[in-house]
Amino acid sequence: MYKFKLVNTFKLAFRGLSRNRRRSLMTLLTIALGFSAIALFAGYTHNIYSGMSRGVIHGEMLGHLTLSKPGMSKEGKLYPERYLLNADEVNRISELLRSEPHVKLVAPRLAFSGLISNGRASTIFIAEGIEPSALQKIQEGIFTQNEAKRGLYDKMLKKLDPAHTEVVELSSGLAELLHIESQGQAAMLVNTISGQANALDVTLGGTFDTGNAGSNDKYALVSLALAQNLYDAAGHADRLTVLLDGVVQTELMRKRIQTKLHAAGFDLEIKSWNELSSFYNQVHGMFDMIFGFIFLIVLTVVVMSVANSMGMTVIERTREIGTLRSIGLRRAGVVRIFTTEALLLTLIGCATGLLITVLVRYGINVADISYTPPNSVSPTPLLIDLDVRRIVVAFVLMGVVATLAAYLPARRAANKLIIDALGHI
Amino acid sequence: MTNNSTVQPLLRIKDIRRRFMLGETAIEALHGVSLDIHASEFLAVWGPSGSGKSTLMNIIGLIDAPTGGEVWFDGQDTQNLKDNAITDFRGKKIGFVFQSFNLVPVLSALENVMLPLQIQGVSEAIARERAAKALVDVDLEKFKSQRPDKLSGGQRQRVAIARALVVEPRLIIADEPTANLDSENSTMIIDLMRQMNRSKGVTFVFTTHDPRLLEHVDRKVLLRDGLIVQDEVAHV
Amino acid sequence: MEIDAKGLLTNGVLVKHWFLCVSLLMSAAAMAAPDAQLLVKHADRARGGGLPGIVWDIRLQSRDGDKVADEQHLQVRAVDDASVAEVLEPLRSKGTKILQVEHNMWLTRPGLSKPIPISPRQRMSGQASNGDIAATNYATDYEAKLVSEEKQDGELCYVLDLTALHKRTTYDHIRYWVSVAHEVAIKAEFYSISGKLLKTALFSYDNTIQFSGKSIPFVSSMVIRDALIDAETTMKFGTVKVKKVAAAEFDLGQMQ
Numbered sequence: 001m002y003k004f005k006l007v008n009t010f011k012l013a014f015r016g017l018s019r020n021r022r023r024s025l026m027t028l029l030t031i032a033l034g035f036s037a038i039a040l041f042a043g044y045t046h047n048i049y050s051g052m053s054r055g056v057i058h059g060e061m062l063g064h065l066t067l068s069k070p071g072m073s074k075e076g077k078l079y080p081e082r083y084l085l086n087a088d089e090v091n092r093i094s095e096l097l098r099s100e101p102h103v104k105l106v107a108p109r110l111a112f113s114g115l116i117s118n119g120r121a122s123t124i125f126i127a128e129g130i131e132p133s134a135l136q137k138i139q140e141g142i143f144t145q146n147e148a149k150r151g152l153y154d155k156m157l158k159k160l161d162p163a164h165t166e167v168v169e170l171s172s173g174l175a176e177l178l179h180i181e182s183q184g185q186a187a188m189l190v191n192t193i194s195g196q197a198n199a200l201d202v203t204l205g206g207t208f209d210t211g212n213a214g215s216n217d218k219y220a221l222v223s224l225a226l227a228q229n230l231y232d233a234a235g236h237a238d239r240l241t242v243l244l245d246g247v248v249q250t251e252l253m254r255k256r257i258q259t260k261l262h263a264a265g266f267d268l269e270i271k272s273w274n275e276l277s278s279f280y281n282q283v284h285g286m287f288d289m290i291f292g293f294i295f296l297i298v299l300t301v302v303v304m305s306v307a308n309s310m311g312m313t314v315i316e317r318t319r320e321i322g323t324l325r326s327i328g329l330r331r332a333g334v335v336r337i338f339t340t341e342a343l344l345l346t347l348i349g350c351a352t353g354l355l356i357t358v359l360v361r362y363g364i365n366v367a368d369i370s371y372t373p374p375n376s377v378s379p380t381p382l383l384i385d386l387d388v389r390r391i392v393v394a395f396v397l398m399g400v401v402a403t404l405a406a407y408l409p410a411r412r413a414a415n416k417l418i419i420d421a422l423g424h425i
Numbered sequence: 426m427t428n429n430s431t432v433q434p435l436l437r438i439k440d441i442r443r444r445f446m447l448g449e450t451a452i453e454a455l456h457g458v459s460l461d462i463h464a465s466e467f468l469a470v471w472g473p474s475g476s477g478k479s480t481l482m483n484i485i486g487l488i489d490a491p492t493g494g495e496v497w498f499d500g501q502d503t504q505n506l507k508d509n510a511i512t513d514f515r516g517k518k519i520g521f522v523f524q525s526f527n528l529v530p531v532l533s534a535l536e537n538v539m540l541p542l543q544i545q546g547v548s549e550a551i552a553r554e555r556a557a558k559a560l561v562d563v564d565l566e567k568f569k570s571q572r573p574d575k576l577s578g579g580q581r582q583r584v585a586i587a588r589a590l591v592v593e594p595r596l597i598i599a600d601e602p603t604a605n606l607d608s609e610n611s612t613m614i615i616d617l618m619r620q621m622n623r624s625k626g627v628t629f630v631f632t633t634h635d636p637r638l639l640e641h642v643d644r645k646v647l648l649r650d651g652l653i654v655q656d657e658v659a660h661v
Numbered sequence: 662m663e664i665d666a667k668g669l670l671t672n673g674v675l676v677k678h679w680f681l682c683v684s685l686l687m688s689a690a691a692m693a694a695p696d697a698q699l700l701v702k703h704a705d706r707a708r709g710g711g712l713p714g715i716v717w718d719i720r721l722q723s724r725d726g727d728k729v730a731d732e733q734h735l736q737v738r739a740v741d742d743a744s745v746a747e748v749l750e751p752l753r754s755k756g757t758k759i760l761q762v763e764h765n766m767w768l769t770r771p772g773l774s775k776p777i778p779i780s781p782r783q784r785m786s787g788q789a790s791n792g793d794i795a796a797t798n799y800a801t802d803y804e805a806k807l808v809s810e811e812k813q814d815g816e817l818c819y820v821l822d823l824t825a826l827h828k829r830t831t832y833d834h835i836r837y838w839v840s841v842a843h844e845v846a847i848k849a850e851f852y853s854i855s856g857k858l859l860k861t862a863l864f865s866y867d868n869t870i871q872f873s874g875k876s877i878p879f880v881s882s883m884v885i886r887d888a889l890i891d892a893e894t895t896m897k898f899g900t901v902k903v904k905k906v907a908a909a910e911f912d913l914g915q916m917q
Contacts, residue, residue, distance in 0.1 A: 324544075
């Protein structure tokens with residue numbers, strides 16, 4: 001029955017479904033609800049991932065790519081002097097990178113630690129050195145259009161003064177610990193790259209929240225110039241942060257840059273933002289696993305529902321099957337009729353599910369619900385995106401699974417002896 | 426109808442046996458039936474219930490295979506054909522009319538008649554045309570858009586006949602085609618079948634246990650206990 | 662010859678006198694412009710540098726803000742560029758040793774399987790930073806320049822500026838007050854590369870040791886004050902003896 005045109009097959013399948021409207025409808029609803037559960041959860045996680053990625057790339061200032069000397073990530077903290085890029089290297093590599101397409105920003109970075117004192121007591125600190133202009137530029141992508149419009153979160157942005165390198169930002173716990181007030185003085189004591197003691201006076205320009213109770217009493221954000229000064233390493237950097245014009249460019253640009261730098265004689269290690277953020281990876285992995293579970297459960301329910309529905313249909317239409325076989329329908333044709341019915345039912349079910357998804361999504365997004373996620377300080381809005389990729393995958397998999405679920409009962413019917421089928425009540 | 430033994434018969438069955446297993450017991454429905462049917466014949470197979478009429482019809486119609494013996498249809502040995510080949514053969518050369526009509530309830534009369542053509546791969550336009558013509562032949566043109574549940578028993582059987590005829594088969598098998606109809610409709614159906622036989626030359630073989638219907642046939646084959654006991658050619 | 666002998670005599674005496682004056686002045690100047698580097702060497706010696714070996718006791722008291730730690734009693738054995746300090750009191754720290762060889766430092770404790778290296782970072786605070794300051798070889802690590810003279814605590818001192826000769830020193834720059842009369846360092850100010858004052862140390866020399874048949878004053882107390890936080894350590898040195906210390910004492914492998 002491969003000669004039977006597709007349109008006819010679907011017309012016949014459609015008529016077939018209308019034979020038992022109630023049963024078809026129940027199965028259809030099951031499929032629709034299962035589909036919308038998948039689509040809504042996928043949309044929710046999609047929103048979370050994009051929010052997190054913005055947080056990692058722009059908020060944590062990881063940028064899209066981080067370039068450093070090989071070994072920096074492993075031993076860099078113990079022997080920083082071995083892995084620093086000197087001024088010449090920083091300049092040449094930055095120039096090479098800036099000439100690449102999609103590169104929005106190349107920011108040399110220097111991280112260091114030491115003791116900070118208020119004149120009476122001291123405590124350890126961990127600092128990030130970054131150029132003030134780079135700091136401003138990299139934070140530009142933190143907010144979604146909606147959030148930026150509302151302007152509520154502007155004070156969450158960090159700022160450094162390019163004209164005053166001694167003005168620093170401290171995490172709020174650290175400022176509190178040492179009782180340093182705004183514009184208050186403190187002294188940072190570190191070891192230079194060669195191990196000598198060095199200290200500088202700093203002024204508190206502002207505070208920020210690391211969002212993590214464990215690090216909120218230790219962090220400092222300083223100008224790159226101050227960091228280089230303290231470290232006695234003018235022009236040096238321990239890594240280069242590269243910001244691209246879009247997340248999707250990350251892998252492509254990584255390969256490009258690696259090749260280009262290698263050709264220029266630089267042997268650098270390039271890591272992407274999602275490799276460096278273990279938090280992102282852990283949350284992503286966890287949600288992916290949950291999604292997988294939900295998907296599996298929904299598929300199982302769909303299979304069982306379709307198999308049940310088709311099983312009953314096939315039994316009820318045994319006589320009809322016998323008739324069709326008599327008038328020239330091949331066994332494969334019989335199978336095709338029922339698998340097509342199942343497929344059609346599933347497609348309509350998924351389409352209905354999609355409609356439900358769109359409506360529920362609209363409702364939730366408009367409802368302005370907020371919640372505070374784990375390890376966070378402030379509430380996040382509950383929003384659901386449309387994860388097109390996963391929706392398409394759901395459509396395809398559900399179709400495949402339903403077709404398979406109908407296949408067995410259909411085959412059993414097709415293989416029945418015609419005379420038995422005809423004699424079936 | 427002339428019985429030309431020199432012309433190859435349309436259907437020749439030789440020493441057909443059919444055994445059924447009913448649990449542990451074996452039942453022989455046919456004990457060795459041989460029969461020649463020629464083109465354009467209009468014959469009835471009759472006999473008491475349990476005589477094996479339906480079994481014989483099934484075997485002739487190629488929807489059942491005998492346990493022993495040969496079936497030659499249109500000069501072709503049908504024994505060793507694979508299922509797909511038999512199915513195609515059947516679809517092109519044989520038409521069926523069933524006791525319970527067996528129309529697809531979700532299709533209109535016209536669509537039901539189109540079905541066997543579409544199964545063969547005929548385009549929808551041509552199938553529609555031919556089906557419409559077939560319905561005209563059985564005088565049901567007005568009802569072509571109606572679904573079977575809107576038609577009377579007699580009308581339904583006429584649709585079934587149109588469906589059987591539309592593929593222009595060599596042979597039409599009708600197993601107790603009037604059993605579910607009243608006497609008036611029964612006669613009407615037999616007359617229709619005869620009319621089709623005469624006008625189109627299609628061979629008709631039907632079974633019945635109603636002796637009154639036997640008056641309309643050219644040849645009667647009496648089956649009793651799985652064997653042919655009488656093969657009479659009637660005079661029309 | 663009867664020339665104005667008195668005049669001639671007077672002139673001669675005047676010339677001689679003048680010559681004597683000039684040479685006196687010159688030698689005075691020569692004495693008044695001492696070799697800064699040599700001064701530092703002598704000052705180092707009064708704190709244990711340049712001797713074949715020296716053993717002494719330290720009683721250490723440290724205060725951090727309002728907290729006063731328990732008094733510690735240590736025994737130190739040192740040669741020119743190495744020293745080992747062993748804690749005798751309090752009992753809970755007894756047996757702890759800090760080994761310093763040139764610019765490296767290790768700590769070991771009974772019960773530890775391996776000595777722990779102490780990085781320059783860790784020498785920024787605590788016991789190790791004191792040990793850092795107590796190490797004595799300024800003459801080899803710094804270039805000395807005489808800046809001025811001034812009275813410190815009632816005693817006239819040469820004020821020397823010591824600039825680090827290499828990057829392995831902890832402090833890039835030290836201001837050193839060396840007593841004119843006794844050639845011992847009374848005060849030291851320790852600066853970072855950026856020029857910020859990090860620590861101040863005050864010394865007293867009431868001990869004496871015998872060396873090459875001479876009696877040399879030796880440090881008796883050191884007060885180290887932190888410039889960035891309110892903390893102070895006082896070390897009192899006693900029972901000082903010049904004694905050859907075997908090289909094995911500074912062998913890391915033998916530390917257990």
